Amino acid sequence: MTTGTIETSSTQRAGWRAWAALAVLMLPVLLVSIDNTILNFALPAIAQDLEPTSAEQLWIIDAYSLVLAGLLVTMGSFGDRFGRRRLLLTGAVGFTIVSVLAVFAPTAGWLIAARAAMGLFGATLMPSTMSLLRSIFPERNQRRIAVAVWAGMFSAGGALGPIVGGFLMEHFPWQSVFLLAVPMLVLMLVLAPIFVTESRDPHPGAIDGWSILLSMLALGPVAYGIKEVAVHGVAGGLPVVVGAIFGWLFVRRQLRMAHPMLDMSLFRRAGFSGSLGVNLLSVIAIVGFLYFVSQHLQMIVGLSPMVAGLALLPGALTSIAGGFIVTPIARRVRASIVIPCALVLSVAAYLIVAFVGAHDVGMLVLGFALLGAGVGAAETVSGELILANAPAAKAGAASAVSETAYELGAVLGTSVLGGILTWWYRTHLVVPDGVPAELAGHAEETLAGAMNAADALGGPTGQALRDAAAAAFDGGVTATSLIGAGLVVIAMVVAAITLGGRRESATH
Incomplete structure (x- = not known):
């Protein structure tokens, strides 16, 4: 494998309109990344209102990422063929409409369906933003800066999600988190036709329906199966096997086509495949961290949503920096x-939480700041390598693969690390004597259920249940943190092995 880029040198430098276009493209990037984590802070309020089961809670978080992951490659290829800006605008309209519908969700099932529909339109937004950078900034050094902005906004969006969610939860009902999309996307719909130029593959080839179907049948079941394994154990892994079979059929078809939907030769380039691995593992680390820290700060420490969100502000800033x-x-x-x-900083972050303890809010804030700095830097470098190793005409498909890694990472961060935490909590929670069976059942389901039951009981028994739930949850945080540190170490090894070729020239 080779780590060199496949693009040719270019001295064409972008002007002020390109930087204005970059600012416009950051609106959907911020929105989609915020949407990955904003519900973590709204989840306690949703749990109290809609009373979802523990599985439904995970689905409320994951439905968006699961659908998005299954459709990214298809939508990226559509952008290459029909126009990346056109696809971006279409997705913005659909996302806005569905976000408004989510506001009126009367049940957990409705909300899960709305989140899935958001994933459908979200899949049209993210590949378009990154692939448009490839055409807007042909000069390598300018594109490095543009990708740094993109990666910074994506990381910052994930970190700002809890902050924005905290503010909204402090002043408005939980439904307000979905209305956030409306002003951002309306502004983008006005400005994008003015500043963002259209781009597409000049020789896209024919649409291959079988490739589209196989890609969806591969990515969707894999993402779903990973979630099921996290919740139900190995018995839930059948969808992973099914998805892997369809994935093999997809790859086989692409290799035999003269004009494939996805150029599989990209994966033979270490700069491309290695960077994908780094992105995947980095996102798992940061989303998994946010999953447990948001619950700990609100339900155990007792911070308001707004204050808890502000506690994570340093992590948002360091991810950009x-x-x-x-x-x-x-x-x-x-x-x-x-x-x-x-990524040494990110490993240190998890070890601080594991060995110092989640009970120290200051250490949690420091840990997230270190995690954000490490992941923000790593994703900037790896994201630029992905674009540099793809031909301009196939930027949409290549960006879609990159986004698939991001979204699968979001699913894995919640499902695997969140699933391990849930398992630990359930197996180590000791319900005190005197708790009625019905309330004990709620307490054994989720941390939110335990805190609601403790509030209902009150007195010494309620406090005993609260203490037991906190101890079980924080014990799971320690175990999960050690696993998170291990995943980041794997990302470090992947980068050291696969990206070990020559330094990329700044003239490219």
């Missing part, structure tokens, strides 16, 4: 060195 700081360094130092060095 990490991307910009690493950009000039990446011009001179190999990615195989830069990325592992950046």
Whole structure:
């Protein structure tokens, strides 16, 4: 495999309209990334209102990412064929409409369906934003800065989700988190036709319905199966096997086609495949962290949603700063060195939580700040390598693969790390004597159920249940943190091995 880029040198530098276009494209990037994590802070209020089961709680979080992951490759290819800006605008209209419908969800099932529909339209937004960067910024150094902005906004959006969610929960009902999309996307619909130029593959080839179907049948079941394994154990892994079979059929078909929907030769390039692995593992780490820290700060420490969100503000800022700081360094130092060095900060973050303890809010804030800095820097470098290793005409499909890694990472962060945490909580919770059976059942389901039951009981028994639930949950946080640190170490190894070729030239 080779780590060199396949693009040719270009001296064409973008002007002010390109930077204005970048600002416009950051609106959907921020929205989609915020949407990945904003419900973590709204989840306690949703749980009290709609009373979902523990499985439904995970589905409320995951339905969006599962559908989005299953459709990204297809939508990225559609963007290459029909126009990336056109697809972006179409998705913005649909996302806005569905977000308004989610406001009126009377049941958990309705909300899950709305989140799935958001995933459908979200799949049209993200590949378009990154692939448009490839055509808007043909000059390599400018594109490094643009990708740093993209990665910074994506990481910051994930970190800002709890902050925005906390503010909204402090002042408005939980339904308000879905109305956030409306002003952002309406503004983008006005400005994008003015500043963002259209781009597409000049030789897209014929639409292959079988490739589209196989990609959806591969990615959707795999993402769903991973979630089921996290909740139900190995018995839930059949969808993963089914998805893997369809994935094999998809790859086989692409290799035999003269004009494939996805150029499989991209995966033979270490700069492309290695960067995908880094992105996947990094997103797992940061989303998994947010899953447990948001619940701990609100339900155990007792912070209001707004204050809990502000406690994570340093992590949002460091994720942005990490991307910009690493950009000039990446011009001179190999990615195989830069990325592992950046991710040392993320490993330290998880170890701080594991060994110092989740009960110390200051350590949680420090941990998230270190995690954000490491992931922000690593994703900036790896994201630019993905674009640099793809031909401009196939930027949409390549970006879609990159986004699939991001979204699968979001699913895995919630499902695997969240699933392990849920398992630990359930197996280690000791319900005190005197708790009625019905309330004990709620307490054994989720941390939110335990805190609601404790509030209903009151007195010494309620406090005993609250303490038992906190101890079980924080014990799970320690175990989950050690696993998170291990995943980041794997990302460091992947980067060191696969991105170990020559330094990328700044003239490309």
